[in-house]
Amino acid sequence: MxxxxxxxxxxxxxxxxxxxxxxxxxxxxxxxxxxxxxxxxxxxxxxxxxxxxxxxxxxxxxxxxxxxxxxxxxxxxxxxxxxxxxxxxxxxxxxxxxxxxxxxxxxxxxxxxxxxxxxxxxxxxxxxxxxxxxxxxxxxxxxxxxxxxxxxxxxxxxxxxxxxxxxxxxxxxxxxQLEDLCTIVFTSGTTGRPKGVEMTHANFLRPMNSVIEKRSWNEWVFDPGARVIYFLPVAHVLARFLGYQQLVGHGTGAFLPNSKTIVQDMQTFKPNALLVVPRVLEKVYNAADATAGSGIKLRIFRLAARTAEHWARLQESGKEITFAHKIKIALARKLVLNKIRKLLGGNLQGIVSGGAPMAERLGRFFIGCGIEVLQGYGATETTGPLTMSERIGNKTGYVGQPLLCNEVRLGEGGELQARGGSIMRGYHGEPELTKEAFTEDGWFKTGDLGQIDADGNVKITGRAKEIIVTAGGKNVAPAVLEERLKGHPLISQVMVVGDNKPFVAALVTIDKEMLPTWLKNHGIEQMDITRAARDTRVLEALQRAVQRTNRAVSRAESIRKIKVLTTDWTIENGMLTPSLKIKRDRIRAAYAEQIEDLFTKREQK
Structure with missing residues (x-):
């Protein structure tokens, strides 16, 4: 109850x-x-x-x-x-x-x-x-x-x-008063100067009330016994919104300064839900893959991961789950998957992911571990979540239906548009920018491309401004390729490039935390990132990851070449936003020469 x-x-x-x-x-x-x-x-x-x-x-x-x-x-x-x-x-x-x-x-x-x-x-x-x-x-x-x-x-x-x-x-x-200004949150500024998003008290209360009325997430963030660790920046509206949601309810929250001690903190605090951006889940999965070792142990881990994903697909499809399937998932959990859950505190029931698209295979892996994975979608301008997945009927890859105080539609070119109680008042001191952000009939233009199924569930397919159009006229959504490629333990960040170019390519950075373990498991001597970026064995492994990624798209959309960089992209060096999104314009400017090389230099044999 x-x-x-x-x-x-x-x-x-x-x-x-x-x-x-x-x-x-x-x-x-x-x-x-x-x-x-x-x-x-x-x-x-x-x-x-x-x-x-x-x-x-x-x-x-x-x-x-x-x-x-x-x-x-x-x-x-x-x-x-x-x-x-x-x-x-x-x-x-x-x-x-x-x-x-x-x-x-x-x-x-x-x-x-x-x-x-x-x-x-x-x-x-x-x-x-x-x-x-x-x-x-x-x-x-x-x-x-x-x-x-x-x-x-x-x-x-x-x-x-x-x-x-x-x-x-x-x-x-x-x-x-409800319509009084509550906060001005300046966007992280992936392009140009940050814009100040004005949010009223009503902009928070209406969607928060909608979450409570929906009941779907109450067990995690509202009811007695709900325990959530918040380590994402509360300067970002998503963490702040859900923190408020818990403080007005009956549950208990923990507000921690960073993710460096998150594993230890989770094992002592024992949260029943976790708010993350997808990159955090990628790091957990990649760490588990890397520490599985090599040989039979690595094969067992990857077999367990495939079993988890298959189990999640079966659950979602509503098909009959046979006794054989139950035996397989039970064995996978006993040998591998329960260790992941124990690492996350042992009490974790659900993961709420937002801030960026999440790869479907990643969500299904954690569902197979016995942890529900729900997604929310929104922006600073929508006071955090615009849509939220339901625990019943959740569809992996979808970000749920709009909150009860909001509504969404598809506008020109498939852009997702929204209106309702959580939509910002406007950009502070910027009437012209505010006017540009809305349609003539008052709908906020999210800038994201989407689909809406018959039940009203929303799927984000890309960002309108990020769509790459190759010289051959092929439209390519980079997020699909980037999220799949980041599934490799060696890879930290990816940016797909190829606008007005003859093919699609990518810039790749190496995960310095995972590199030593990966090298050890593959019987390769230790080396720094500079050497690794040129090492034939490392490059061959990355190329195999590219080939696996390309299976999800047509040949015209596939990545033909990659450039491995020796410097990772971080919040500190200005290449990532606080919610861990890549700043594409900043990266294009900083690596203009390397990008040009991808399309002008012949591949080394």
Whole structure:
């Protein structure tokens, strides 16, 4: 039995719903965070959470900030991040997240554009940078306060509110209207300067209420016993949305700064659901494949993986599952697949994937492990999920039906378009860009190409701006090839190229974490990435991966050549967005010479 449903539309803000939980269900454990002792987790009740939020809200008011003014949080995912964010909401302020990896110029642009008045950072070094940019002529006198968490920043913020009456916060809360601006989230800027997406309180509450009404995901993020680790950036709207979803319900969330300790954290926290981008699942699968070793052990692993995928296909098709099939999956789980589940904490029931397309064979592998895999689809402009898969009738490769507050259609050229309660108010200070983002009859143009089946399930087939048109006139969707090729343990990132060229090619980067294990398993001496990128045995393995990938497409769409690069693409070097999407324009510019070589140099024999 699930918990009684909550009508979130009785509130005018997310923070009001979280504070209501603290009043009505004060003893529920809302958050757990790692203690200083390591393996133990500090439990934070709904009542304590509410108190922390109220204290932060009074602190923001104590800084002299007025309703509607903007504040920024520059830092990694953490309990403190959520407290400062929700406290700002309670004070009637507008939160403007800043990614840790944003450059000086990007932060300058964001704070100037959003007229940010105060900033809290993770580190003193970040605070020094913000203070420096606050002296720039364009920002002179705008930013009045800069705190850093590693220098008692949160304590200092709270001190500003200690002398204030709680009634002052209550008054601010009562003034909030559904259509008031809640946050401005600047897109990660894969092209040009980031655009500030304006989201109202209603933009969060309406889709959150739709998720609860649908019930499908409630066992994972809403009901008592629901336990989710959030390690994706809460500066990104997807993690923030689902974090809110849990905080207003009955479950427990953990907000962790990065994925470096995720395996250890999962084994002690034991989540029943996990929010990821597909690349995280690729890394788990590739690590399992690489550590399987070689010879009979590797063959057993890959046989188990094929069995898992076949099992998932059978379940999805509704065909009869024979006794022989049950024996095969039971044996595969006993020998291999249960070890994967144990690695992920042993209690994992479901994986929610979003932020990028997920390869179907990857989803089916984890389903075969006994873990449900659901996908959501959306964008910053849709306040996170626009569509969500259902646990009953889930179709691998589809991203589900639109939330109850939204509707979708296919526009010109097969572009997916949407309208409804979660669609942004517009781009901050950019009326012309806002107008361009919508059709004349008011539908938001997602820029993604899609299909919609008879039941209303959506399938994303590519991004309109990313479609490659070869010199022969063949349209090629790069995502299909890229996701399949990244399934090889040696490969970290892929970008398919070939626009106006005679054939399709790809840039490939090597996974430096997987390289040593792969070399050992194949009886090859250890070498660095620079040598590996030229080694005949490594290149032959990558070419076999290309051949397997090409089986999914026609010859005209197949990858004919690859260029193996010696530098991986990361968030830090500006080649990936915070949600781990490749920045195609940036990569094309940085590797223009290598791309040209693919089409002008003859292949080496």
């Amino acid at each position: 699930g918990a009684p449903l909550i009508d979130l539309m009785q509130f005018t803000s997310v923070v009001a719903a979280v504070l209501d939980r603290g009043r009505k269900r004060p003893r529920e454990i809302a958050v757990e965070r790692p203690s200083a002792l390591g393996a133990a987790w500090e439990k934070i009740s709904a009542s304590a959470l509410a108190s922390d939020i109220r204290a932060a809200g009074l602190g923001w008011i104590g800084l002299g900030l007025k309703p509607g003014e903007a504040v920024s949080i520059l830092g990694s995912t953490s309990y403190e991040w959520m407290i400062m964010d929700l406290g700002a909401q309670a004070a009637g302020l507008v939160t403007v997240p800043i990614y840790e990896t944003d450059s000086y110029e990007q932060i300058k642009w964001i704070t100037q554009k959003a007229q940010v008045k105060a900033v809290i950072t993770d580190t003193t070094a970040q605070a020094v940078m913000v203070r420096q940019l606050a002296k720039e002529p364009e920002l002179a006198g705008q930013i009045s306060e800069v705190f850093s968490l590693d220098d008692s920043g949160l304590t200092r913020l709270l001190e500003h509110g200690r002398a204030l009456s709680p009634a002052q916060l209550d008054q601010r809360l009562e003034q909030i």
